[in-house]
Amino acid sequence: MNDVAYQNAYLLMTPGPLSTTEGVRRAMLRDWCTWDDDYKEITQDIRSRLIQLGKCTPDNYTAVLLQGSGTYVVEAVLTTVLDKQGKLLILENGAYGQRMATIAETAQIPYDICRFGELNPVDPQLVAARLDADPSITHVAFVHCETTTGMVNPLQEIIQVIKQRERYAIVDAMSSFGGMQISIEGLNIDYLISSANKCIQGVPGFGFVIANKDALDQCKGRARSHSLDLYDQWRVMEDHDGKWRFTSPTHVVHAFHQALLELQAEGGIPARESRYMENQKRLVKGMTAAGFSALLPAAQQSPIITSFHYPSGDFSFDKFYESLKSRGYVIYPGKLTEQATFRIGTIGDIHPDDIDAFVRVVSELNWLKC
Numbered sequence: 001m002n003d004v005a006y007q008n009a010y011l012l013m014t015p016g017p018l019s020t021t022e023g024v025r026r027a028m029l030r031d032w033c034t035w036d037d038d039y040k041e042i043t044q045d046i047r048s049r050l051i052q053l054g055k056c057t058p059d060n061y062t063a064v065l066l067q068g069s070g071t072y073v074v075e076a077v078l079t080t081v082l083d084k085q086g087k088l089l090i091l092e093n094g095a096y097g098q099r100m101a102t103i104a105e106t107a108q109i110p111y112d113i114c115r116f117g118e119l120n121p122v123d124p125q126l127v128a129a130r131l132d133a134d135p136s137i138t139h140v141a142f143v144h145c146e147t148t149t150g151m152v153n154p155l156q157e158i159i160q161v162i163k164q165r166e167r168y169a170i171v172d173a174m175s176s177f178g179g180m181q182i183s184i185e186g187l188n189i190d191y192l193i194s195s196a197n198k199c200i201q202g203v204p205g206f207g208f209v210i211a212n213k214d215a216l217d218q219c220k221g222r223a224r225s226h227s228l229d230l231y232d233q234w235r236v237m238e239d240h241d242g243k244w245r246f247t248s249p250t251h252v253v254h255a256f257h258q259a260l261l262e263l264q265a266e267g268g269i270p271a272r273e274s275r276y277m278e279n280q281k282r283l284v285k286g287m288t289a290a291g292f293s294a295l296l297p298a299a300q301q302s303p304i305i306t307s308f309h310y311p312s313g314d315f316s317f318d319k320f321y322e323s324l325k326s327r328g329y330v331i332y333p334g335k336l337t338e339q340a341t342f343r344i345g346t347i348g349d350i351h352p353d354d355i356d357a358f359v360r361v362v363s364e365l366n367w368l369k370c
């Protein structure tokens with residue numbers, strides 16, 4: 001095998017899939033049987049590690065893995081947990097909140113949407129007023145870190161408002177879980193969703209839900225899709241010691257298990273969060289020195305991904321992107337509807353030294369000519 005052919009051509013400074021370690025990639029170099037006991041044990045170990053990472057006790061919480069990208073898991077939750085009388089409230093301040101509304105619309109789930117605008121965090125007071133005004137709302141769903149901008153929503157305050165009013169809370173923590181500390185049980189979150197290829201630093205292929213057992217246990221027969229039935233997926237995993245309901249992404253699961261071991265070796269989520277925060281701080285400092293400005297104030301900014309304004313009206317993102325790619329870095333286009341921005345991710349196997357090297361390259365490029 002010619003190893004050079006398998007070396008990465010660039011560092012992914014994106015919100016996922018992201019740059020993984022060689023250890024994670026090597027974990028995929030074998031074939032595995034999907035129903036063999038050894039393999040099922042790996043699935044069970046992943047599930048119990050996820051529960052611990054969410055600061056949950058196995059008596060009250062469970063972890064369910066599901067094939068597909070992160071969106072499939074959001075769709076599985078939304079189409080499994082509401083019964084026919086249920087009504088969903090979606091709190092939206094970006095593309096991923098909007099995607100939940102599209103899912104609800106497609107599945108014909110009764111829902112309302114509370115829009116805050118892309119540049120504002122979710123306001124818990126407005127959520128409280130909305131819930132008080134509409135007792136028919138049973139579930140509330142929102143995004144923790146809106147990857148559209150990089151904004152972090154006030155998780156604790158929003159959950160408090162929802163739980164004080166005895167509604168179920170669904171959190172899309174796709175881009176934050178593993179990279180930011182979240183006490184799922186302490187906050188009393190009912191369903192928290194994330195995927196393999198974000199801050200746990202695995203590769204794409206499945207997502208997972210960390211769910212309150214009592215809540216999930218009520219969801220039998222509610223699913224509006226067969227393959228995305230989260231309840232059935234849970235029961236098969238639970239009753240058959242880690243068996244997946246249908247063919248599982250065996251290589252991806254092994255890579256994810258290795259990624260969890262590496263997360264533990266790094267010092268767990270607190271250590272990873274510190275590294276991401278340091279990455280993000282150095283990125284903004286270096287980019288600012290090179291003439292760029294960040295979209296969000298520091299107080300609203302997550303350590304995951306940062307949006308930057310185009311530096312001028314005639315700035316060519318495509319040329320900037322190509323120049324950086326040829327120098328070993330892949331960045332991300334913007335996703336805002338109103339403003340010209342691009343994004344740079346600071347998660348994955350990226351370290352403060354990499355950020356220093358990256359901002360040196362940016363400042364050496366004459367970006368005004370891009």
Ligand SMILES: *Cc1c(COP(=O)(O)O)cnc(C)c1O
Nearest residue numbers: 069070071096143147172174175
């Ligand atoms: C990445 C991401 C998703 C899922 O996207 P997929 O492309 O389906 O993996 C959902 N929500 C947020 C906030 C994300 O960052």
